[in-house]
Amino acid sequence: MSVKTNSCLVAKLGHFIDLHETDAALLAHFEAQQQDYKKRDIVRRENDPIENLFVVKSGWFYGYTMLPSGKRQVHRLFFAGDLIGTHEVVCEKATYDIAAASSGTLCPFAKNGLTTVFTNSPRLTALLYSIEALEQVAQDDRLRAIARMDAVGRLAHLFLQIFARHRITHSDFGPTMKLEMSQELIGDTVGLTGIHVNRTLKQMGEEGMIRMEGSHLTLLDKPAMERLCSFDDRHYKIDTSWFPAK
Amino acid sequence: MSVKTNSCLVAKLGHFIDLHETDAALLAHFEAQQQDYKKRDIVRRENDPIENLFVVKSGWFYGYTMLPSGKRQVHRLFFAGDLIGTHEVVCEKATYDIAAASSGTLCPFAKNGLTTVFTNSPRLTALLYSIEALEQVAQDDRLRAIARMDAVGRLAHLFLQIFARHRITHSDFGPTMKLEMSQELIGDTVGLTGIHVNRTLKQMGEEGMIRMEGSHLTLLDKPAMERLCSFDDRHYKIDTSWFPAK
DNA sequence: CGGTTTTTTGAAAGGGCTCAAGATCCGTGG
DNA sequence: CCACGGATCTTGAGCCCTTTCAAAAAACCG
Numbered sequence: 001m002s003v004k005t006n007s008c009l010v011a012k013l014g015h016f017i018d019l020h021e022t023d024a025a026l027l028a029h030f031e032a033q034q035q036d037y038k039k040r041d042i043v044r045r046e047n048d049p050i051e052n053l054f055v056v057k058s059g060w061f062y063g064y065t066m067l068p069s070g071k072r073q074v075h076r077l078f079f080a081g082d083l084i085g086t087h088e089v090v091c092e093k094a095t096y097d098i099a100a101a102s103s104g105t106l107c108p109f110a111k112n113g114l115t116t117v118f119t120n121s122p123r124l125t126a127l128l129y130s131i132e133a134l135e136q137v138a139q140d141d142r143l144r145a146i147a148r149m150d151a152v153g154r155l156a157h158l159f160l161q162i163f164a165r166h167r168i169t170h171s172d173f174g175p176t177m178k179l180e181m182s183q184e185l186i187g188d189t190v191g192l193t194g195i196h197v198n199r200t201l202k203q204m205g206e207e208g209m210i211r212m213e214g215s216h217l218t219l220l221d222k223p224a225m226e227r228l229c230s231f232d233d234r235h236y237k238i239d240t241s242w243f244p245a246k
Numbered sequence: 247m248s249v250k251t252n253s254c255l256v257a258k259l260g261h262f263i264d265l266h267e268t269d270a271a272l273l274a275h276f277e278a279q280q281q282d283y284k285k286r287d288i289v290r291r292e293n294d295p296i297e298n299l300f301v302v303k304s305g306w307f308y309g310y311t312m313l314p315s316g317k318r319q320v321h322r323l324f325f326a327g328d329l330i331g332t333h334e335v336v337c338e339k340a341t342y343d344i345a346a347a348s349s350g351t352l353c354p355f356a357k358n359g360l361t362t363v364f365t366n367s368p369r370l371t372a373l374l375y376s377i378e379a380l381e382q383v384a385q386d387d388r389l390r391a392i393a394r395m396d397a398v399g400r401l402a403h404l405f406l407q408i409f410a411r412h413r414i415t416h417s418d419f420g421p422t423m424k425l426e427m428s429q430e431l432i433g434d435t436v437g438l439t440g441i442h443v444n445r446t447l448k449q450m451g452e453e454g455m456i457r458m459e460g461s462h463l464t465l466l467d468k469p470a471m472e473r474l475c476s477f478d479d480r481h482y483k484i485d486t487s488w489f490p491a492k
Numbered sequence: 493c494g495g496t497t498t499t500t501t502g503a504a505a506g507g508g509c510t511c512a513a514g515a516t517c518c519g520t521g522g
Numbered sequence: 523c524c525a526c527g528g529a530t531c532t533t534g535a536g537c538c539c540t541t542t543c544a545a546a547a548a549a550c551c552g
Contacts, residue, residue, distance in 0.1 A: 050485075065390060068476060073390045087379035090484040095383055112488040118368045118375075119490045125371060126364050132378050133333040137341055139385055144311060144319045147392050147437030150539075182498060191393030196540055198500060214549085230314060238336040239296075242358045244365045396507070428530060442508055444532060460517085 007031055008169065009055045012081035013127060015168050017240055023124045026117055030055050031107040037061075043098040043106065050094055052108040053085040059104010060180040063096040064188065074189040077101075077162070081169050086132055089114060102180035122244035130238055137234045145229055146191045151200040152209075154190040157229040159210070159217065164233045176218040253277055254415065255301045258327035259373060261414050263486055269370045272363055276301050276329075277353040283307075289344040289352065296340055298354040299331040305350015306426040309342040310434065320435040323347075323408070327415050332378055335360060348426035368490035376484055383480045391475055392437045397446040400436040402455070403475040405463065410481045422464040 010027055013019060019027075034057060037043060043054070046065060061078040075096050078084050088095055089111060118125050138161065145157035167173045179186075183201070184194035192200070204210045209225055211218040219225065255277060256270055265273075280303060283289060289300070292311060307324040321342050324330050334341055335357060364371050384407065391403035413419045425432075429447065430440030438446070450456045455471055457464040465471065 067394055071394045073394050075386050075389065087382040089488060090376045090379045091383065092485050095386065115488050115490055118372050122364045129375055129378065130336045132375065133336045136333040136382055136385065137337065139382065140321050140341065143321065143385070143389055143392065146389065148313055148317045148319050193541060239338050242335060242361050244361055439509060
């Protein structure tokens with residue numbers, strides 16, 4: 001039933017509902033152009049006028065802001081198939097910087113590309129709305145981990161979330177992946193110092209929870225990690241029962 | 247141009263766009279029923295099947311989860327005019343408990359009430375989508391404060407956000423309001439102990455930033471507070487330029 | 493290879509937490 | 523209108539997790 005594609009976006013959205021040909025065609029517009037980035041490139045700056053959104057075609061990207069104190073906070077991570085900026089359509093200026101965590105490719109498309117979807121496909125609109133909602137549920141979980149858990153819990157939660165998100169587009173995902181993040185970046189994501197991330201990672205290794213080999217992370221005891229941070233995979237399945245038929 | 251109403255929801259949404267008669271009629275369905283709660287009442291529990299969403303007619307409500315450690319995290323605060331549960335439509339079960347912070351009234355409506363909007367009004371759909379997006383931007387700000395700021399910064403940010411949200415429906419809002427939250431609840435919202443909230447509040451008072459008289463909070467030096475936590479009011483204005491015409 | 497980025501480790505300081513206990517406030521019932 | 527009991531606020535003292543500051547080792551990249 002599903003549409004054949006080499007588009008990460010269609011692959012991701014198709015995971016949730018069967019996309020009609022017309023829907024796939026609408027989405028294809030989003031990936032008409034593309035732009036390559038290398039690690040550490042800045043895609044756009046906070047306060048830049050929001051002219052377009054992006055589809056991530058490949059690579060890891062992240063959104064972050066700097067605080068007056070010099071601290072940095074990573075707000076979001078973006079992987080292949082993700083849409084960047086969907087929640088910023090309400091703003092006239094970007095709310096955070098975006099940078100490339102690895103080399104990769106983005107597909108920019110005009111902000112009002114969404115208008116076309118909203119007027120032509122209630123069903124696809126409902127899906128975009130749901131992706132947005134899902135993002136919020138996941139951010140809630142993150143807030144909980146960051147506000148209320150210690151370093152081990154925060155890292156466990158981050159890793160589980162990253163794996164869960166990858167499993168949407170790669171259902172056969174194993175227990176190992178290459179983390180395209182320095183320990184400093186990890187720290188800025190969960191509200192810890194890079195230094196403390198280092199010590200905590202070491203501790204988690206000694207406890208047999210994970211193994212780090214260079215930038216390759218292996219989850220050795222996923223059940224224990226899930227228990228530790230009461231992780232719940234919000235990403236894999238969503239309720240589409242209320243969606244408009246068309 | 248705007249529709250006459252005694253509905254908080256219409257008042258809030260009408261702040262952002264001119265609502266057509268038909269849109270107001272659609273929204274009216276959301277407030278067909280209502281239910282009263284008194285302080286400390288539980289509205290629904292985590293993992294309850296999600297059968298309906300709510301419009302807050304009056305009072306303060308909050309969504310929270312408990313951690314295995316016994317800690318509590320408040321995920322969201324809800325005020326008059328807010329919609330509760332819009333991001334949970336993707337879930338089959340509730341992601342957090344909801345309780346009444348003060349006495350108040352909610353209007354429950356069926357989850358698929360949204361379907362009607364999605365199929366009949368692209369413009370109103372875009373607005374609901376935007377409210378969702380706005381919520382995310384605000385949650386991002388919150389995450390930043392909680393992950394990266396000290397106690398004073400976190401409280402300053404929380405208070406400014408609460409005031410900003412109230413100003414949407416009450417443009418004439420002064421510098422004083424009754425906080426319908428115990429210090430414990432405040433702490434669970436920003437990731438601090440109730441005890442430390444107490445000490446920090448005292449400190450902020452001594453520094454002339456705020457004044458607390460019972461549960462009444464006055465912002466004495468809003469500019470200083472905004473600087474302290476680099477606060478930006480995301481709530482007052484949104485970009486509607488890309489909205490479908492109808 | 494040489495320079496930059498990242499990881500690793502140590503020692504000391506600090507902000508917020510825990511535990512404990514007394515004071516106050518507030519709603520409810522008599 | 524007052525008394526009672528639970529909820530909330532306050533304050534003290536000591537502890538602990540995480541941060542800071544510093545510096546060396548390792549890994550990475552062109």
